[in-house]
Structures are given as structure tokens and as C-alpha cells.
Amino acid sequence: MAVVKAGAYGHGLEAVAKALAAEDIVFLGVANVAEARRIRHAGVATRIYLLGPTWAGEREEIVARDWTPCLSSLAEAEHFNRLARAAGMRLKVHIAVDTGMGRGGFLQDQLPGLMAALEPLAHLEIEGIGSHLPSADEDEAFTRTQIARYLAILDQLGGPARFKWRHLLNSAGLLGYDRTACNLARPGLMLYGVSPLPHFQDQLATVMTLKSRVTLVRTLPAGHGVSYGRQFVTTRPTRVATIGIGYGDGYPRHVSGQGAEVCVHGCHCPILGRVTMDQIMVDVTAAGDVIEGDEVEMFGPHIPVAVIAEKAGTIVWEIFTGITPRVVRCYLGDRG
Ligand SMILES: *Cc1c(COP(=O)(O)O)cnc(C)c1O
Numbered sequence: 326m327a328v329v330k331a332g333a334y335g336h337g338l339e340a341v342a343k344a345l346a347a348e349d350i351v352f353l354g355v356a357n358v359a360e361a362r363r364i365r366h367a368g369v370a371t372r373i374y375l376l377g378p379t380w381a382g383e384r385e386e387i388v389a390r391d392w393t394p395c396l397s398s399l400a401e402a403e404h405f406n407r408l409a410r411a412a413g414m415r416l417k418v419h420i421a422v423d424t425g426m427g428r429g430g431f432l433q434d435q436l437p438g439l440m441a442a443l444e445p446l447a448h449l450e451i452e453g454i455g456s457h458l459p460s461a462d463e464d465e466a467f468t469r470t471q472i473a474r475y476l477a478i479l480d481q482l483g484g485p486a487r488f489k490w491r492h493l494l495n496s497a498g499l500l501g502y503d504r505t506a507c508n509l510a511r512p513g514l515m516l517y518g519v520s521p522l523p524h525f526q527d528q529l530a531t532v533m534t535l536k537s538r539v540t541l542v543r544t545l546p547a548g549h550g551v552s553y554g555r556q557f558v559t560t561r562p563t564r565v566a567t568i569g570i571g572y573g574d575g576y577p578r579h580v581s582g583q584g585a586e587v588c589v590h591g592c593h594c595p596i597l598g599r600v601t602m603d604q605i606m607v608d609v610t611a612a613g614d615v616i617e618g619d620e621v622e623m624f625g626p627h628i629p630v631a632v633i634a635e636k637a638g639t640i641v642w643e644i645f646t647g648i649t650p651r652v653v654r655c656y657l658g659d660r661g
Contacts, residue, residue, distance in 0.1 A: 328511050541567040
């Protein structure tokens with residue numbers, strides 16, 4: 326299952342769904358019906374899986390389009406069953422089981438008892454069972470416990486063969502743990518070339534490079550403040566380039582004053598003062614002859630996005646999904 330929620334982690338939902346359409350992928354994982362619609366409108370026919378609980382108003386469309394929900398409650402299952410009966414069909418559904426995430430799914434202890442009520446719902450076909458890992462990149466012992474719990478649930482419900490699709494692993498789970506409990510995985514972040522476990526990063530190639538251009542270059546004298554709040558003041562004559570990107574593009578304002586760098590002419594240049602909405606100033610004194618129009622890498626092959634996320638006090642997932650629509654997405658193979 327390729328997880329393409331949140332606009333394919335900011336990479337562009339339609340473009341990524343189309344790029345993945347020809348791959349051997351069973352499901353595209355989305356957050357809600359609006360994302361599912363966009364995939365269908367893009368002409369991609371891969372099955373769609375809704376990663377979280379649905380609300381009642383979404384369910385009729387889910388049934389009509391034969392998208393695949395994961396169930397978290399008996400009430401949700403019964404509603405889907407009624408809608409599927411009315412539509413004269415049998416809807417394929419997955420059971421979500423909460424083995425420790427605390428966000429959705431049937432509670433692990435209650436599921437075996439509830440199966441007796443779920444199994445007779447004649448218009449539902451329970452073809453899969455999934456669970457989710459909250460700390461596969463932080464807590465190995467807990468994650469191992471969760472995998473064991475998941476296997477125990479499978480056994481209680483009649484063994485792995487009872488379910489066509491068994492899935493538990495996100496990117497960190499897939500990279501760092503035994504995969505034999507499952508026959509389907511749900512990678513998100515690693516699809517976009519970033520590993521949640523740093524030691525696997527060299528096996529992946531980051532998909533997104535965020536670039537801008539130099540709009541102005543000046544030499545500021547010593548003692549000159551730079552940007553809002555004047556938190557940075559030059560201590561020497563400084564070659565300062567203004568870059569046409571800011572937090573209005575999703576570049577995180579929280580890196581201000583944290584020593585973040587950009588890459589100009591292959592040279593790492595420090596950001597000076599605060600990130601503003603549309604512009605950022607950097608010290609290009611060491612970067613040679615920088616002129617207006619020069620390309621600037623904000624993150625990508627030279628500036629790891631993980632470093633930017635860390636300096637912003639956040640995670641790469643939030644950086645990617647925060648890149649705003651103002652940033653034009655260009656894809657390899659695009660012309661012009
Ligand atoms: C977002 C999500 C994933 C993907 O997680 P990554 O850490 O990005 O690989 C997998 N499963 C579920 C249920 C999710 O919500």
C-alpha cells in the first residue's frame with residue numbers, strides 16, 4: 326500500500342498517484358474521500374484504502390465507489406453493511422485493531438468478542454486486518470510487543486490465513502523490524518525517499534528538492550541588522566543575498582536563529598535573522614560570485630530535509646506536508 330495522503334506528503338497527489346499507477350501496488354492509502362476523489366479524477370484505478378475512521382456523511386460515497394474503509398467500531402460496520410445492502414453489493418472492508426496507537430481501531434481485548442457480531446454482516450467482506458505503530462522509530466521494545474500482540478490477535482481470530490491482507494508496518498516498521506507477520510505494508514515517508522531511521526537514509530534518494538532563487542545581492546556594513554526583530558546584526562561587512570521564499574511557502578519559520586543553511590553554488594550559506602513570509606536573507610560571503618537569479622537549494626541533495634526539520638523542532642512529515650500551493654511542483658520528465 327502506497328500511502329499518498331496529504332497530497333502525497335506534499336509531493337502532489339495526482340502526479341504521485343499516476344507515477345505509482347503502473348507499479349505492483351494493491352492500495353493507495355488516503356486520509357479521506359476528498360483525496361480518494363482526486364485520485365479517481367486523475368484517472369488512476371488502483372484500489373483506494375481509507376487509513377482512518379470515516380464519518381457517517383462520507384460512507385455512502387465510499388460504498389458507491391467501492392473504496393475500502395478500515396472499521397473501528399461495530400456502529401461503523403453496521404452502517405456500512407446497511408449502505409452496501411441498499412446498493413446491492415458486498416463491500417470489502419478491513420478491521421483496524423488498536424495494539425497501542427490509541428487513535429483508531431477496535432480495542433485489542435474487545436475485538437475477539439465483537440467478531441461474532443461483525444462476521445454475520447452479510448454485505449461486508451472482511452478481507453483485511455491492520456494495526457498501526459506509534460513509535461517504531463523511537464521505541465524498539467514497545468514495537469516488538471506490538472508485533473507480538475498483532476500476531477496473537479491473528480491467532481485468536483482464526484490464524485493469518487483468515488485474512489487476505491495483513492498489515493501493520495509503516496516506514497519505520499518496514500525498515501527496522503521483522504516483516505513476516507504481514508503480507509502488506511503501508512510505507513509513507515520512505516516512498517518519498519526519507520528514512521525515519523537515520524541509518525537507512527543512504528539506501529534512499531530523497532524525492533523532493535525545494536529550490537528558490539536569489540532576488541538581490543548586497544554588501545551590508547558591520548553593525549547592520551537583518552530581518553524582523555533585528556535578532557541578527559552583522560559583525561563584519563557581509564555579502565547578503567535575499568532569497569524569494571519564506572514561511573508563506575512552507576519553509577519553516579522556526580529555523581530562525583537555529584543555524585540553518587541553504588546551498589548556493591554548492592556552498593552552504595547560513596540563514597541570517599528571521600525567516601519572513603516571502604523572503605529569507607543568507608550570508609553568501611563565502612559562496613563566490615552570487616548574482617540575482619542564481620538557484621538556491623533550501624533542502625534536497627545537499628541540505629538534508631531531516632536537518633531542517635530538526636532545526637525547526639519538528640518532523641520531516643510536517644515539513645513536506647506544509648509546503649504550500651504557492652510552490653510550483655516540477656516533476657522529472659516535465660518540459661519547460
Ligand atoms: C500515515 C500512515 C502511514 C505511513 O506512515 P509513514 O511513517 O509515513 O511511513 C501508515 N499507516 C497509517 C495508518 C498512517 O496513517
